[in-house]
Amino acid sequence: MQQEKPEVCFCTLALGKRYRSHAFLLAEDIEKHSPGIYLIVLTDKPQEFQKYSNILAFKHEQQSIGCYHDKRFVIAKAISLFNTCIFIDADIRILDKLQPDMKWLPGITARSCTSIVQHNHAYINSVNDAYKANRARDLTILSKLAQKLDLDLEDTNIQFVMEMLFVVTRQDGREIEFLKHWETIALYCELNGFYGAEGYAIGLAAAKAGLPVRWDAMDGIVYFKDWVERQKIKKGQANPDTTLIYFQQHEAIEYRQNSIFQKLARKLNKFIGYYYRSLCLRLATLSNFNFYYR
Template sequence: MNSSFTAKTFCFCTLALGKKYQLLARELALGLKRYAPKAKIVVGTDNPKQFKNCENVISFQQKQTGVLHCYNDKRFVIEKCLLNADAAIYLDADTKIISEIDISVEILGGIRGFSENLLYHVSKYRPEDLEKFQKLSSKLKIPIEEVDWIGDSLFIVAKDGGKEKEFLEIWGLIARYLELKGIHSGQGNVMGLAATKVGWKVRNSDSLRAIARATKHLDASHDVKKISFWQRLQKKSTYHYRLNKARLIALKDFDFYYR
């Protein structure tokens, strides 16, 4: 169950790796400055200099750790945000602020997000991976029927007596497991599994709905540009580096990852 703890402070946060997402994050910050002028946003980015003139941005150096994609690296900006606030409000960098955000709404401990049953979600969108998720839930010792998929473009994680740290740690554990099984996306499934493992029930809330009404997700990930031969070569090289690094880390918990 989610706790009855009420966050007294909060901060927005996002991940901005690569120039396209850095520019989008700057636009997001400008939107927040206009519609929520008292709010700050934490940005994890591979180029913090892009945000040196953004008054409401707290940027920090963050490189991709995900083997193929950076989706699960969102957990690092949540972690950074919770160092200085009771609640982290995550927004994808390609989110546009379209109206004033009510920042007086109550935020309770645990996780808040738009969700649906994970079994239904996986069966509908990636049925070929259902068996892998069933095996993973067994390894985690949680009933997969009780797990929810969580929308990952907007969600809130608030402090809950240390459970938030456990949640982020398990998120990383599950993400690595799935990447080594060839599943490199669908972080909403990962978040749902981690939330269930720490005993959180995913709920909607007035705070989440208020932010959703004031924002529009543009989904820039569908806008894929062609890359050069050398860029493809570099991408392939870094992929294998991260893959081998993940394999080495996984050896420390051989039974979980490989049996």
């Protein structure tokens, strides 16, 4: 008797050796704690994932300049295969079983989100004076973009979504419209030099598509993220000994020793990739000149 295919999957982006190494550990966590749940991976080297029976790996080359907005391609692939996809950063670890009674409502469910109005206040005030001018510039870009989209940034229903862990569930095709709007927003932000704006893009695209965004504590997903865990330890909310092994494994990947040749090759690839993707961005946006350039 054939086992029924689950309606939910995990999904992530793993470009480059560092993130592929993180994704290997993530896949092992999911297989250990939730066998039968697939991990969809978009990666530059899908052949490296062939030994993992719980991974569906698909070839992907970086499209966005900052790479952050490539997460939309992960969502697009995963939501085409499953009713619900849980996007998770490749360097997150899963520590326990995905609770089977978790129900995902149509739309977006975020582990962490807040109104864009509230986030903008924190975005400016969380840095020292040396960086405030750059962040004010980012918000000016965001304001112009919202006008072009006919969205009111003062609307407290429009959310900023923390992109390290969020869930998308199909809703009558609105999830497809959401992805199309995300692309438009991503191109505009990157064209104007605002590269790390995917949290804004998710919220704006959802608002434009009429896709609801909800907060949920997601108690049924027990995970480790290095900077999140450090905050918990600092506040006395977690025992550092409990997650020591995860810190060690994370740092072994993050601070792996590379030869001088490897470092030079990475810098050269980054340099060439930046200008290549910048050219592609310019060409892609010419098709809607009024929106992107006026």
